[in-house]
Amino acid sequence: MASAYLLSYAVPMLFTSRLGDRYGLRRVFLTGLAVFTAASLACALSATVETLIAARGAQGLGAALLTPQTLTLITHLFRDHNRGRAMGILGGAAGLATVTGPLLGGILVDTLGWQWIFYVNVLVGLATLALSLLAIPDWRPGHAHRFDAPGILLSAAGLFLIVFGIQNGKQYDWGEILGPITVIEIIAAGAALLVAFVVWQRVNRNEPLVPLRVFGDRNFSAGTLTTTALGFAMTGMFLPLVIYLQSALGLSPTEAGLLTAPMALVSGLMAPFIGHLSDRVNAKYLVMSGLFGMALGLGLIALQASADIPPWQLIPGLLVCGLGMGFVLVPVNTIAMGSVRPEQRGAASGIFFTARQMGAVAGSATIGVLLQTRIAASVADEAKTAAKQLPAVNRPDFLEGMRRAAETSQGSPGHTADTSLTLPAHLAHLGQQLAEQAVRNGLTQAARETLLPLIAVLLLSTLAANAMRRKNPRPDTPEPADDATAVPVDLRASLDHRTGATGRG
Structure with a gap:
C-alpha cells in the first residue's frame, strides 16, 4: 500500500506541477484536493486489499496534483517581504500535523478502527475544499502551456x-x-x-517539461540540492530511532510517538517565526544553522544512546533536532522559489518537490539496508560477548539460537531472541536474559552507527546552502499588483482575482 501511494505521488509530479500553469493553480489545487478526499473515502470503505491499494494509489495522485501548487500559489500571492511569513505558516501547520497525525491515528485505530484514519481525511478534506473556494483567488496564467x-x-x-x-x-x-x-x-x-x-x-x-535554464538560478539549484539532502536525512533518521526506542528501550508505539512528539512540535511552532525572520535577514544562514542543529541533535542522541538509558534523557537531543528542522524547512523553500521567474515557477515547484521526495526514497532505502546490515553484525558481536558468561560447552548452542533469532527478526520492533530451545533447562533463564541484553545492546549500537551517515549528509549539505545568495542578482519579472496580494488582505484584491485578472505564468 505504501508503494502504491508513493509511486502515484512521486512519479507524476513533474507533469502535474505544470498543470497549474495551463489550467490555473486554484483549479488544479482544488481538483487534487477533491481526488485525495474522494480516495480517502474509498480507502475507508474498501472491503478488500486490492480496492484499498487502488484507493491509496488514487490518494497519491491527488496529492501529486495539489502539492506542487502550494509553493507556486504562495510565491505568486505574496511579495518578497511577506513570502517568508506565509511559508512559515505553511511549515508550522505541517509540523503540527506531523505531531498530531501519528498520535491521532494511533488513538483512532485503538478505539474506532483503522477506517477512521481515512474518515478523518474526508472531514478535513471537505473543510479545506470549502475554505479554499472562499479564500484562494482564481489566478490564471496569461498564456497556455504546451505539454x-x-x-x-x-x-x-x-x-x-x-x-x-x-x-x-x-x-x-x-x-x-x-x-x-x-x-x-x-x-x-x-x-x-x-x-x-x-x-x-x-x-x-x-x-x-523541465526548462533546464531554471537550474541557472543559483538559489534554486542550491535549494534543490539542499532539500534533497534534507529529505534523505529526515526520512532516514526515523527508522533507526523507531528501532532503538521500541526494540532496544521497549517503548510501545504510542510511548515512542509521545517521546518524539516534542521534536516535531518545536519544529512546527518555530516555523512561523523563522519564516517571518527569513524575510528580514539572509535566509541562507538560517538554513545552515538548521542543518547544523539537526546534525547536532542526532549527534547528541547517538552519544547518549544506550540500552539502559531512561528515555526522557533523549529529549534534549530530540528538541535540538526539532529546532534545527524549524530553522531549515521554511527558509529553504523561500530561497529556492523566491528568485525563480514567474513563468518557471510551476516547473520549479515540481522539480523541488520531486527532488525532496526522491531524497526521502533514497534515504529510507539506504538507511534501511545499512541498519539491517549493522543489526546483524552488532547483535552477533554482542552475542559472542554474552556467550562468555555460559559454560563453554553451551556457547555454540546459544550462538546458534541467536543466529536464528537474528534471521527472523530483521530488527523488527518488539522482537526478542528466544534461546530456551537451544540450552539446558537449568540455563534457559540465564540464556534468555543474556540473549535479550545482547539484542538490546546490538540494536542500540546499530542505531547509533546508522545515525552517523545522516549527520554527515546534513553537515555536507551546509556547503550547498552556503552557495545561496540573499537575493538573486537577476531581477524577477514584475507581477501584476493583484497577483502579489496576500489572501485575503483586502476585499478589492480578492475580488480582482475572482473577476478573472490574469498575470504572467
Missing part, C-alpha cells in the same frame, strides 16, 4: 523504475524480481531513461 509528451513519458517511466526499485529492493533482497530481471537492472534502466529525459529537455526547442 511535452516525450518528456512526460521519459520522466514518468524513469522515476517509476527508480522509485519502484529502491522502495521494493529490500523485499526482493536486491536480487531477481521477474525472471532474470534484477532490482539493480530496474534502477539502472530508470537512471538511463532519466538521462535520456535530460538530453531531450536540452534539445527540445518548443516547451520542455
Whole structure:
C-alpha cells in the first residue's frame, strides 16, 4: 500500500506541477484536493486489499496534483517581504500535523478502527475544499502551456523504475524480481531513461517539461540540492530511532510517538517565526544553522544512546533536532522559489518537490539496508560477548539460537531472541536474559552507527546552502499588483482575482 501511494505521488509530479500553469493553480489545487478526499473515502470503505491499494494509489495522485501548487500559489500571492511569513505558516501547520497525525491515528485505530484514519481525511478534506473556494483567488496564467509528451513519458517511466526499485529492493533482497530481471537492472534502466529525459529537455526547442535554464538560478539549484539532502536525512533518521526506542528501550508505539512528539512540535511552532525572520535577514544562514542543529541533535542522541538509558534523557537531543528542522524547512523553500521567474515557477515547484521526495526514497532505502546490515553484525558481536558468561560447552548452542533469532527478526520492533530451545533447562533463564541484553545492546549500537551517515549528509549539505545568495542578482519579472496580494488582505484584491485578472505564468 505504501508503494502504491508513493509511486502515484512521486512519479507524476513533474507533469502535474505544470498543470497549474495551463489550467490555473486554484483549479488544479482544488481538483487534487477533491481526488485525495474522494480516495480517502474509498480507502475507508474498501472491503478488500486490492480496492484499498487502488484507493491509496488514487490518494497519491491527488496529492501529486495539489502539492506542487502550494509553493507556486504562495510565491505568486505574496511579495518578497511577506513570502517568508506565509511559508512559515505553511511549515508550522505541517509540523503540527506531523505531531498530531501519528498520535491521532494511533488513538483512532485503538478505539474506532483503522477506517477512521481515512474518515478523518474526508472531514478535513471537505473543510479545506470549502475554505479554499472562499479564500484562494482564481489566478490564471496569461498564456497556455504546451505539454511535452516525450518528456512526460521519459520522466514518468524513469522515476517509476527508480522509485519502484529502491522502495521494493529490500523485499526482493536486491536480487531477481521477474525472471532474470534484477532490482539493480530496474534502477539502472530508470537512471538511463532519466538521462535520456535530460538530453531531450536540452534539445527540445518548443516547451520542455523541465526548462533546464531554471537550474541557472543559483538559489534554486542550491535549494534543490539542499532539500534533497534534507529529505534523505529526515526520512532516514526515523527508522533507526523507531528501532532503538521500541526494540532496544521497549517503548510501545504510542510511548515512542509521545517521546518524539516534542521534536516535531518545536519544529512546527518555530516555523512561523523563522519564516517571518527569513524575510528580514539572509535566509541562507538560517538554513545552515538548521542543518547544523539537526546534525547536532542526532549527534547528541547517538552519544547518549544506550540500552539502559531512561528515555526522557533523549529529549534534549530530540528538541535540538526539532529546532534545527524549524530553522531549515521554511527558509529553504523561500530561497529556492523566491528568485525563480514567474513563468518557471510551476516547473520549479515540481522539480523541488520531486527532488525532496526522491531524497526521502533514497534515504529510507539506504538507511534501511545499512541498519539491517549493522543489526546483524552488532547483535552477533554482542552475542559472542554474552556467550562468555555460559559454560563453554553451551556457547555454540546459544550462538546458534541467536543466529536464528537474528534471521527472523530483521530488527523488527518488539522482537526478542528466544534461546530456551537451544540450552539446558537449568540455563534457559540465564540464556534468555543474556540473549535479550545482547539484542538490546546490538540494536542500540546499530542505531547509533546508522545515525552517523545522516549527520554527515546534513553537515555536507551546509556547503550547498552556503552557495545561496540573499537575493538573486537577476531581477524577477514584475507581477501584476493583484497577483502579489496576500489572501485575503483586502476585499478589492480578492475580488480582482475572482473577476478573472490574469498575470504572467
